[in-house]
Amino acid sequence: MxxxxxxxxxxxxxxxxxxxxxxxxxxxxxxxxxxxxxxxxxxxxxxKGSGAPRGETPERLDREIEIGWTAATSFLFLFLFWWAASRQLSALAxxxxxxxxxxxxxxxxxxxxxxxxxxxxxxxxxxxxxxxxxxxxxxxxxxxxxxxxxxxxxxxxxxxxxxxxxxxxxxxxxxxxxxxxxxxxxxxxxxxxxxxxxxxxxxxxxxxxxxDDLAHQGKALFLSLGCSGCHTPGSTVHAPDLKGVYGSAVQLADGRTVTADEAYLRDCILLPDKNRVAGFPPLMPNFSGAVTPGQVISLVAYVKSLSSQSVDTGQGASP
Ligand code: HEC
Ligand SMILES: [Cu+2]
Structure with a gap:
């Protein structure tokens, strides 16, 4: 092609x-x-030397041209700005x-x-x-x-x-x-x-x-990296159950409430100090350096798949 x-x-x-x-x-x-x-x-x-009149222009004409020209160009460029900005914003949604x-x-x-x-x-x-x-x-x-x-x-x-x-x-x-x-x-x-x-x-x-789809790769990592050791209900460590976390509002230890989107899940893995979950000991380890960006993507896809079976993970990504 x-x-x-x-x-x-x-x-x-x-x-x-x-x-x-x-x-x-x-x-x-x-x-x-x-x-x-x-x-x-x-x-x-x-x-130089032309016989054109060089006196003052009539004041009224002066003012009308000035106001008309300024208003017309302002409207034109404001319209262009509005058009460009609204297009750009709709492209971001x-x-x-x-x-x-x-x-x-x-x-x-x-x-x-x-x-x-x-x-x-x-x-x-x-x-x-x-x-x-x-x-x-x-x-x-x-x-x-x-x-x-x-x-x-x-x-x-x-x-x-x-x-x-x-x-x-x-x-x-x-x-x-x-x-x-x-x-x-x-x-x-x-x-x-x-x-x-x-x-x-x-x-x-x-x-x-x-x-293998992303969520399945993520599940394998979840086991091999030891996430499951803490995040399985019934483990000795008091860690949040990750079922239903994605898309939910999470109460953080510092008082903020955030929506658990991909960026949040990613930060939990790579920058756990940024988002300590309220009501749990601050034990989530920092995995930056231990996982590649590709592995983080898979882990996030796995955690997402725990929240809904309808996610776009292709062939049945249920846990
Ligand atoms: C040593 C135990 C431990 C291990 C291992 C661990 N976690 Fe955690 N994790 C925690 C604890 C405790 C919290 C809650 C307190 C905090 O934020 O530190 C948490 C919080 C989280 C959260 C935020 C949950 C919420 O309700 O908002 C996510 C997501 C998460 N962990 C994912 C992972 C992933 C993915 C791994 C493996 C790469 C992992 N964790 C490994 C203990 C652990
Ligand atoms: Cu480049």
Missing amino acids: KLTEFTTAASDYAAHVDALFILLSVVSGAVVALVAGLITYFLIRYH TPEPALEIHVVAKQWMWRIQHPSGAREIDELHVPVHTNVRLIMTSQDAIHDLYLPALRLKQDVLPDRYTYLSFNATKTGVFHLTCAEFCGTDHSVMAGRLVVVTPEEYSRWNAAVPEG
């Missing part, structure tokens, strides 16, 4: 960005033409339900994990006309995922999740690249966004080996 050129718009959002860009260019072009035209006109009309795909950036590759457990490197397969939500983190430096055909770009940071949501409207192969200088081989950190039909996507998922 051939890579489509950068300028293709493969989503509704991209089409809006393009329309906005064209309008902005036209408006800016018109302002440049007007100013340059007036400069040229005045240059000729008022050159996550439509539910969405296919959640994990992206881990590292020097110098993109590692992608699908809910089915399928993994790929420097390629991102997504179904067309489907809400997709990328959950991204970095293993080292700051990277930036850039999908030109979708007009989307988002920093990918270590120790933090960032997100991108989109709904591709065109099948094809598009550019995927890193847009943040991240070290010597930054320039090779490029790949392909492959938008396929939903049927092809399921076929592709089934064809990729690795079989």
Whole structure:
């Protein structure tokens, strides 16, 4: 399959960005033409020795032009701002339900994990006309995922999740690249966004080996890392039962109440001091350094799967 050129718009959002860009260019072009035209006109009309009148302009005319010009341009640019801002905000909102795909950036590759457990490197397969939500983190430096055909770009940071949501409207192969200088081989950190039909996507998922889905990988880690030793009801350590934690409101020892989302679960594993749960001894160990970002993703997927059987973990991720 051939890579489509950068300028293709493969989503509704991209089409809006393009329309906005064209309008902005036209408006800016018109302002440049007007100013340059007036400069040229005045240059000729008022050159030294020309007989053009040089007295004061009538005050009334002066004021009307001033107010009219200021008001017209303010409204125009406020309208452009409103349009751009409302589009951007709607692109940040996550439509539910969405296919959640994990992206881990590292020097110098993109590692992608699908809910089915399928993994790929420097390629991102997504179904067309489907809400997709990328959950991204970095293993080292700051990277930036850039999908030109979708007009989307988002920093990918270590120790933090960032997100991108989109709904591709065109099948094809598009550019995927890193847009943040991240070290010597930054320039090779490029790949392909492959938008396929939903049927092809399921076929592709089934064809990729690795079989086990994220939640199952997470469950294996949960046992091998010793999480289950404390977090199993009836263990000698007084630790919270993780069933139903995801999506719930958690009361913390410092008085805050937070919603247990992915970022919260991740922080519990890597930065336990940040969120000590109220009513329990502060015994949750710090696993940073002991687990890779990919393993954290699997652990979080497992804890999520304990809360609902309907999560997008593919084939029955029940505990
Ligand atoms: C030594 C016992 C112990 C081990 C091992 C342990 N935990 Fe914990 N965990 C706790 C305790 C105690 C708390 C609650 C108090 C706190 O926050 O420190 C907790 C809190 C949590 C929370 C927050 C729960 C809530 O109700 O908000 C999560 C999520 C969690 N642990 C996940 C894990 C994972 C995943 C592992 C394995 C990588 C693990 N824990 C290993 C003892 C443990
Ligand atoms: Cu990079």
